[in-house]
Amino acid sequence: MTNVKSLNKWANAHTYLSVDLVRIAVGVFLFSKGVTFITNIQYLVELLAPFDKSNGGMFGMFMVHYIASAHFLGGILIVFGLLTRWAIIAQLPILIGAVIINFLGEMHSQNLIISLSLVAICIFFLIYGSGKHSADYFFKMDE
Template sequence: MGYIKSLNKWANAHTYYPLDLLRIALGIFLFYQGVYFMSNLPYLIELYEPIEFLTGNVLLVHYIAPAHFVGGLLIIFGLLTRWAILVQLPILIGAVVINFIGEMNTTNLLLSSSVLLVCLFFLFYGSGKHSVDKYLKMQQ
């Protein structure tokens, strides 16, 4: 717990608007992907076809799309950012691995790798000074 508090203190001392805009852009992208996957379930199933024997279609429909949808909203507002990103990590790691197991698509590999790296950054950085988490903490 003390380690997280020290990370939050460091993040609040080094918060800049571009990092908040990056967090918001990440949340918008994940929200968009969640809506896109909900509306195009056959495309989502086709993407995860190489590892279907591990996961199954039920996991795809009931975990990936809602996790992106809800997690994206939470990340946009900066509410429970670390928890939302922890939920995203297995999906993003799976998206990177799929490119090596199935057909290699460099665009998807670069996109999923960059989103994974940004998520890892915000996992340690937190939601920042301009977020609902910070606002609620200041109200206590």
């Protein structure tokens, strides 16, 4: 807990508006992907098909619901900077899975670059936190 507090104090002392804008952009992107997956659930089922051959559909349906809701709710939390680290922890397995899917299935270089970039940005915000211009800072959750 003391490590998180010291990271937050360092991040708040070295915060920049551009970093907060990147956090907001990542949150909006994840929210829009969640909306896309909710409205076009068959696309997500097809993406997860290589992983769901042995369970008869149960694993795939669990993952579809987890991915869509985590992107949808996590994107909102990241945009507002509320519980940012927890939202990013929920996003990282999905994003790492997106990188793996590019190697197991059909390779799309644009999707791979986006996935790798999001993994790197999410790891940065996992360490950096939500910043000074966030709901966490406003509600004094960082101290």
